[in-house]
Amino acid sequence: MTRTRLALFGGTSAFYLAMVVAVLLSTWLVTLDWKIMLFRPYQQWPEIHGFLDYYVVLGQRGPTAVMVAAWLGWRSWRQHTLRPLLCLGAALLLLNVTVGAVKLGLGRLGPHYATEVGSAELFAGGDIFPSGHTANAVVTWGILAYLATTPRARRYLSALSAVVALGVGLTTVYLGTHWLSDVLLGWAAGLLILLALPWCEPVLAVAESWILALRDRVRDRLRDRRRLVPSLPVASGGPRPGYFPPGSEEPVRGPAGVAGGRAPATRSGVAGGRAPATRG
Numbered sequence: 001m002t003r004t005r006l007a008l009f010g011g012t013s014a015f016y017l018a019m020v021v022a023v024l025l026s027t028w029l030v031t032l033d034w035k036i037m038l039f040r041p042y043q044q045w046p047e048i049h050g051f052l053d054y055y056v057v058l059g060q061r062g063p064t065a066v067m068v069a070a071w072l073g074w075r076s077w078r079q080h081t082l083r084p085l086l087c088l089g090a091a092l093l094l095l096n097v098t099v100g101a102v103k104l105g106l107g108r109l110g111p112h113y114a115t116e117v118g119s120a121e122l123f124a125g126g127d128i129f130p131s132g133h134t135a136n137a138v139v140t141w142g143i144l145a146y147l148a149t150t151p152r153a154r155r156y157l158s159a160l161s162a163v164v165a166l167g168v169g170l171t172t173v174y175l176g177t178h179w180l181s182d183v184l185l186g187w188a189a190g191l192l193i194l195l196a197l198p199w200c201e202p203v204l205a206v207a208e209s210w211i212l213a214l215r216d217r218v219r220d221r222l223r224d225r226r227r228l229v230p231s232l233p234v235a236s237g238g239p240r241p242g243y244f245p246p247g248s249e250e251p252v253r254g255p256a257g258v259a260g261g262r263a264p265a266t267r268s269g270v271a272g273g274r275a276p277a278t279r280g
Helices: 003-024 028-039 046-057 062-079 083-106 132-146 151-175 180-227
Strands: none
Touching: 003 028, 003 083, 003 180, 028 180, 046 062, 046 132, 046 151, 062 083, 062 132, 083 132, 083 180, 132 151, 132 180, 151 180
16 A cells, blocks of 8 residues: 555545535535436437447446456466456455445435435435445456556556446436436445555455465365276176286186186196096
């Protein structure tokens, strides 16, 4: 955590707290929310409604997480490290816990479900404040800039993620699914998660070491099992091992009923060493 990052974290935290207090006290911010809602931007500019319906998907948690995870998974494979995927997982976990807790705690209703003009619509069983779409756009696209390996790539990706997050937040206001204050708090919530990620790096390093060690142990066990050749029993009536007489390199084969083939001939030329019986 550099001094600049600590200063940004402190300033963003103060802005976050100010937004919450402004909505709790029903200040001018709530009045502005209602003015924008009653203006109904989606009716003022209906020609862009279709495009923005698709654009807002860039803030949905499922599709964006899949896209970013695919890219970071490829990077993990190329760089032989789990850090990109672990950073994404930690950021999404923090996002769900922090944003979800505030949503449920304040219980604000969205513009389409508002019941009283001028009211902040808090503690009414809603889950709209802060905007999850906006916070998710900040985190999932901002993680690419956080993991960039060069200053130039970090600048370009930071600008790209800022444009996407800004557009997603304003799109939700245009569609009437969020108040403006929801979006402002969503931007702050997502930025706080990105700024707090360096504090998670030691834990992620330990988790990576543990996962890689577990992978190596499993790989070694599988390799040892492949080296073991199982001995199969000989089926009844099947081939029998041959008998090697002394001084011979070829086995003597016999009927299957005699173990080791037929018995070798003795000096008398008769198997078993008995002379043949003759008449008289």
